[in-house]
Amino acid sequence: MPVEKFEAVAESVAGLKVSCHSREFEFFLDEPKNLGGTNTGMNPVEALLSSLGACKVIVAKSFARLHKIKLNSIRIELEGELDTDGFMGKNPEAKIGFSKIITNFYIDADNTDEEIAEYVEFINRTCPVADTIENPPVMVSNIIK
Incomplete structure (x- = not known):
């Protein structure tokens, strides 16, 4: 069976908030406020x-x-x-x-x-x-x- 390749891109947005892209999908990761983030995502x-x-x-x-x-x-x-x-x-x-x-x-x-x-x-x-x-x-x- 062939090896399937998966790709993702993570890019800084502001502060510790990160935009994560894969195929046509996007979500954001961040840190809680007590760890220096803005608490806008997991x-x-x-x-x-x-x-x-x-x-x-x-x-x-x-x-x-x-x-x-x-x-x-x-x-x-x-x-x-x-x-x-x-x-x-x-x-x-x-x-x-x-x-x-x-x-x-x-x-x-x-x-x-x-x-x-x-x-x-x-x-x-x-x-x-x-x-x-x-x-x-x-x-x-x-x-x-």
Whole structure:
């Protein structure tokens, strides 16, 4: 199967507010006021959690029939633990990014608890965003003038 390429552009708007573009879509990320932003959008780590949750919901909905899951509804809540002293340089021992991400699945399905638990394992294994976090890709940075 061919490799699919995805692209995104992030550009400073004002202060810490960032315009994010991909295909014909745009959204804004910002920081809360207590972290120097204007609180006009999620911050990047909140967007990461949202992307992870959305990816898991999409996997769940896309594969439910194939796995004989009679999915009535699904909601995923995520919580990430991040020591801001790492990012702010106050504690060189602190991890800069999330040290823990908790996913809570709220699934209404006409299946047994065991079937749902097995399906959640499948969702976690199959989610591309989860895989990217758990198995980091090669990161390349280019400076273009």
